[in-house]
Amino acid sequence: MDTDRLNKQLAFITEVDKAKHILRNTILMDASRQENDAEHMWHMALGILVFAEYANKKELDLLKILKMALIHDIVEIDAGDTYAYGKFDSEVVADCEQKAARRIFGLLPEDQAPEFIALWNEFEQAETKEARFAKALDTFMPVLHNYHTRGKQWQKNNVTSDRVLARCSARMAQGSEKLWEYVQELLDDAVKKGYLKP
C-alpha cells in the first residue's frame, strides 16, 4: 500500500470532521438548536434520493449529484457560513471559498484533489443539470426547516416573503420546477400563518 497516498486521504477525512462544528443559520425541525454543515450535507444528500423524480431533466447522474451534496459546504470550514439573507460581498465570499477549496481538497492525493475541486466548482456554477438539481435541494431544505419552526429564523432576521421567493426562484426553478411550485404554496401558507412577513 502507498502509505504517502493513504496518509493524504486520512489527513483530508480528519480535517473535514471540522464541518460538524460549522453552524448554519438554519435551525433543526424541533427548533432546539442550529444545524451544522455535516448534518445539512447528509440531509440534503438524502433529500436528493427522495425527491429525485422531481428534477426537471431526466437521466441525471445521481452519483455525481450525491458527491456534490456531500462536499458542497466543506469550504465553510475556512470560509464560514454565509447567511443567505445577510449582508455580504459575494466576490469576497467567492474568493474566500475558492481558497478554502484549494486548501482543503488539496489535502487529498494529486489525482483526487482536482476531481473534488471540479465537483465543487460545478456545484457553485450551477450550469449543469446535476448542479442545478443539487442547488434546488440546497435551497429547498432550509425552507422546510424554516416552515417547520414557524419561521423562527425568518423573523429573527427580518426576512420578507419577496426575498425568499426571489432566492428560491433563482436557485430552484432551473433544477426542479415541481419543487419550486410547491415552495411557492408553502411560502404563501407561511405568510398566512404569520411565519413570514409579506
Add this chain to the structure above:
Amino acid sequence: MDTDRLNKQLAFITEVDKAKHILRNTILMDASRQENDAEHMWHMALGILVFAEYANKKELDLLKILKMALIHDIVEIDAGDTYAYGKFDSEVVADCEQKAARRIFGLLPEDQAPEFIALWNEFEQAETKEARFAKALDTFMPVLHNYHTRGKQWQKNNVTSDRVLARCSARMAQGSEKLWEYVQELLDDAVKKGYLKP
C-alpha cells in the same frame, strides 16, 4: 403533482431530522462532544468516496454504497445507538431495528419504501460486495475517531485491543483487506501509545 405522494416524502424527510439528535458513543476528532448519527452518516459517505480504491472487489456500484451509508443508522431514531463494546442482546436489537425500519421508511410512498428497506437490509446482512465495503467504512470511521482522541472512549468503556481487533476483522476484512491491514497497524500504535489496553 401528486400531493399525497409528495406529502409522504415530506413526512419522511422531516422525520429523519431526528437522526441529528441520536448520539453515538464516538466523539468528535477534537474530543469536544459526542457525534450524532446524521454527522456519522455524512462522514462515512464521504469516506466511501475517498477510500473507494481500497475495496476488495472492483466494479462496485458506488451509488448503491452511498445510498446505504446515507440511510444505515436512520433506524436508531427509534432503536437508539447500540455501543459495539457494550452489553446487548443482538436479537432484541435486530428486532427493534427491523420495526424501526418498517415504521420510518414506511412513511415513504409505497414504491419507495421497499427500496429503502431493501437497501438497509442489504447493508445489515453484509453479504454483497457493496454492503461489505459499506460495513468496512462504518467500522473504520470510529476507529479513526478513537485514535485521534487518544482512545478516550476505549478507556472510558474499558475496551481492550483484542476486542477491537476481533470486531474490525469481522467487519472490515471482507470489504477492504487494505484498510483492515492499516487498522491493525493503527491499533498496534494505539496500544504502544497507551490509548488502548493490550
